[in-house]
Amino acid sequence: MSLEILKSLGVALAGDSGLPADEIPSILPEPPPPNIDADFTVNCFRLAQAFKRRPDQLAESAERTLASMPEVEKVGRVKAFVNVRMKPAELHRQCAKFAEGTLSQPFLPESRRMRILVEFSSPNTNKPLHLGHLRNNAIGSSVSSLLSKAGHKVTRTNLVNDRGIHICKSMLAYRLHGDGITPESAGIKGDHLVGDFYVKFDKELKAQIEELRASDPKLKNVENDELFARTSIGAAAQDMLRKWESGDKATVELWKKMNSWVLDGFSQTYARMGISFDKIYFESDTYLRGKETVEEGLRKGVFGRREDGAVFTDLEKSSLGKKILLRPDGTSVYITQDIGTTLLKQSEFSPDQQIWVVGDEQIHHFKTLFAIMKQLGHPWADRLVHLSYGMVNLPSGRMKSREGTVVDADDLFDELFSLAKNATLERFEGKEPPPDIDSRAETIAMGALKFMLLKFNPKTTVTFDPQASVKFEGDTGPYVQYACARISSILRKCEEKGVAYAPELANFAALSSREERELSVRAAIYQSALSLALEKLDTSVISSYLLDLAKSFSRFYREHSVLNADDPGLRNARMGLSILVRDILKDGLAILGINVPEAM
RNA sequence: GUCCCGGUAGCUCAGAGGAUUAGAGCAUCUGACUUCUAAUCAGAGGGUCGCAGGUUCGAAUCCUGCCCGGGACGCCA
Numbered sequence: 001m002s003l004e005i006l007k008s009l010g011v012a013l014a015g016d017s018g019l020p021a022d023e024i025p026s027i028l029p030e031p032p033p034p035n036i037d038a039d040f041t042v043n044c045f046r047l048a049q050a051f052k053r054r055p056d057q058l059a060e061s062a063e064r065t066l067a068s069m070p071e072v073e074k075v076g077r078v079k080a081f082v083n084v085r086m087k088p089a090e091l092h093r094q095c096a097k098f099a100e101g102t103l104s105q106p107f108l109p110e111s112r113r114m115r116i117l118v119e120f121s122s123p124n125t126n127k128p129l130h131l132g133h134l135r136n137n138a139i140g141s142s143v144s145s146l147l148s149k150a151g152h153k154v155t156r157t158n159l160v161n162d163r164g165i166h167i168c169k170s171m172l173a174y175r176l177h178g179d180g181i182t183p184e185s186a187g188i189k190g191d192h193l194v195g196d197f198y199v200k201f202d203k204e205l206k207a208q209i210e211e212l213r214a215s216d217p218k219l220k221n222v223e224n225d226e227l228f229a230r231t232s233i234g235a236a237a238q239d240m241l242r243k244w245e246s247g248d249k250a251t252v253e254l255w256k257k258m259n260s261w262v263l264d265g266f267s268q269t270y271a272r273m274g275i276s277f278d279k280i281y282f283e284s285d286t287y288l289r290g291k292e293t294v295e296e297g298l299r300k301g302v303f304g305r306r307e308d309g310a311v312f313t314d315l316e317k318s319s320l321g322k323k324i325l326l327r328p329d330g331t332s333v334y335i336t337q338d339i340g341t342t343l344l345k346q347s348e349f350s351p352d353q354q355i356w357v358v359g360d361e362q363i364h365h366f367k368t369l370f371a372i373m374k375q376l377g378h379p380w381a382d383r384l385v386h387l388s389y390g391m392v393n394l395p396s397g398r399m400k401s402r403e404g405t406v407v408d409a410d411d412l413f414d415e416l417f418s419l420a421k422n423a424t425l426e427r428f429e430g431k432e433p434p435p436d437i438d439s440r441a442e443t444i445a446m447g448a449l450k451f452m453l454l455k456f457n458p459k460t461t462v463t464f465d466p467q468a469s470v471k472f473e474g475d476t477g478p479y480v481q482y483a484c485a486r487i488s489s490i491l492r493k494c495e496e497k498g499v500a501y502a503p504e505l506a507n508f509a510a511l512s513s514r515e516e517r518e519l520s521v522r523a524a525i526y527q528s529a530l531s532l533a534l535e536k537l538d539t540s541v542i543s544s545y546l547l548d549l550a551k552s553f554s555r556f557y558r559e560h561s562v563l564n565a566d567d568p569g570l571r572n573a574r575m576g577l578s579i580l581v582r583d584i585l586k587d588g589l590a591i592l593g594i595n596v597p598e599a600m
Numbered sequence: 601g602u603c604c605c606g607g608u609a610g611c612u613c614a615g616a617g618g619a620u621u622a623g624a625g626c627a628u629c630u631g632a633c634u635u636c637u638a639a640u641c642a643g644a645g646g647g648u649c650g651c652a653g654g655u656u657c658g659a660a661u662c663c664u665g666c667c668c669g670g671g672a673c674g675c676c677a
Contacts, residue, residue, distance in 0.1 A: 032620085033620060033621080035620080035621070036620070041620085043619090045618080045619055046616085046617085049617075055619080078619095078620045079619060079620065079658095080619070080620095081619080081620055083620085124677085161677075164676090164677070165676085165677090166677080225676085283677095310675065312675095319602095319603085320673090321673075324674085324675050325675095326675085327675045328675075329675095331675085333674085333675060333676085333677090334674090334676070334677050337677090359671095360604085360605070360671070360672090361671060361672065362672085362677095363604065363605085363671085363672070364603085364604080364671095364672050364673060365672090365677095388605095390605080390606085390670090390671090391670085391671085393670095398670095423639070424639090426639095427637080427639075444639085455613080455614090455625095456612090456613065456614090457613085457614085459605070459606085460605090460606070460613080461605085461606075461669095461670065461671090462612085462613085463611095463612070465611085465612075468611080468612070468626065468627095469612090471625095471626080471639090472639050473625090473626085473639055473640090474624090474625045474626060474639095475612095475613085475624065475625040475626085476625085476639085478639055479625095479639070479640090481639085482637085482639050482640075483640095485637075485639095486636075486637060486640090487636095489636065489637060490636045490637095491636095492636090493636050494636080532616060535616080536616075540613095540614085541616090544614065544624085547624080547625090548624095551624090554640060554641065555641070555642090557636080557640080557641085558632095558640075558641045558642080559641090561635080561636060562636060563636045564635080564636075599637080600637075600639065
């Protein structure tokens, strides 16, 4: 797919280059720099490789070919950039056709569509979700949507980490100090209630460690981790974990109760974010998996056994060193579980590809996991992907739950909601505020938050400044939403005046201004943005694109009136263009998980 | 010690396998609401692209070395 004119160009250039018809590279338009008088640029530096020609030669051929086309008004060339200006009617017709194609059908050819399983979020059930989880959720969810839009069959999964010593910490603190309190009796969300006990445990642990140190000067240089089991509270937590693993009734009951509180809280947070999963795995169900696979690998000689009985694998060849898979006592480690769940997901859904959205501190872990899958001879092992992302820091540094510096997800939602509501109220000063103000404010707040999380490349460690990040002006989600709301408003006004859109009346030849041309071309390159985002698995490409398109629209809006256009031909052409732009903005925002209010 | 990621305007970030005069938002300053919504638009100032070499007609981009920041290299998860 591309502009018709560029498809023809591709055919001509391929003919010159002796490429077979089914290997014609698709040529996507690029916006020209502002000082060049053209609608779009054909970048032959980028195309040179695909056409197996030298950039300058390719550009010369392209220039000649384009100059001979009737739709073309003017062609210019700077080095290997061919700048094209089309006759307005053709420009708008071809751009609209191309952009509509992108909206209405998956942009990957059927032969390249796969079944893909994405795992993201994966929270621990000992504390509520925070800003870091929100970045994970936003990335995982938007990448899943992008993959679907491309034409892949996507399964969204979440592996909830609901067992282990950290869970027992909250449980123990609850048993010691809970006094029968419940989310209902306390009037707080279950995940927050449990999180509070986690913090309590940690405080008490710290105090006990201090006591220990004070009582014995030899402990001065011993790590806190090593002192854990020597505190009464630490030992009790370990004991609780053992009891849980052996199925002790009272322990399991408490665990079930507290976990259900946390999971209830999570569902509310997910629901508010508009995130859902096709399958939720619980580590309490899966944590014993992987052992059989490791033992089988041992029998087949893929893995080795150490003198003390531990099972390990040698990944020296991949320069990953040796990795323990089973401890000397036969118990499994973190990666053993991941081996198990990877195979479980593989057998349940037979995906062609699995993607994990997990923080970049686990890059090494996933390299190891993938190398082991390859050792085990799985043909899909080459396609496993760790989509890693950087931390979200505060201006003051890292967020630390133990120090109370985490930005809580629910609190942030509430804060953004009230800011959005106040901003909306300000705009209705002296007037009756709209009845749907709460839903508007919620849409705007979530739009601002998700856009903020998704406008950066996932790999970068980002700084979240609570003061600055919470704005609704500039490069933000609300800016893009606002462009949509304005278009809706234009269309409402048109309808009120009885001049609803009539495509057959549109005179696209009349759209000759710089703003109108630019807007059409931006709309047409939507697919380029999606393709690039897919290739990089980076939805920030889409955020940037949507900002550009919204900016182009805002400029157009300032310069040209739709409703008061000189004649029906021009008005309908502008309406058609505006509708297309709104549809693209909505479509792109939907990939990012952002809704659009009808009015703002 | 080894490996990975980053260092671009005061701040937060874009700059796809080299390529048209390095971009955007915020912040600062100037201008635009009797008009389809000013959550907007137009404009100004602000950069030795961490440093030093190299490859190239051409480097923020590729190569080497160094400096700075973050992370990983667990029988933690």
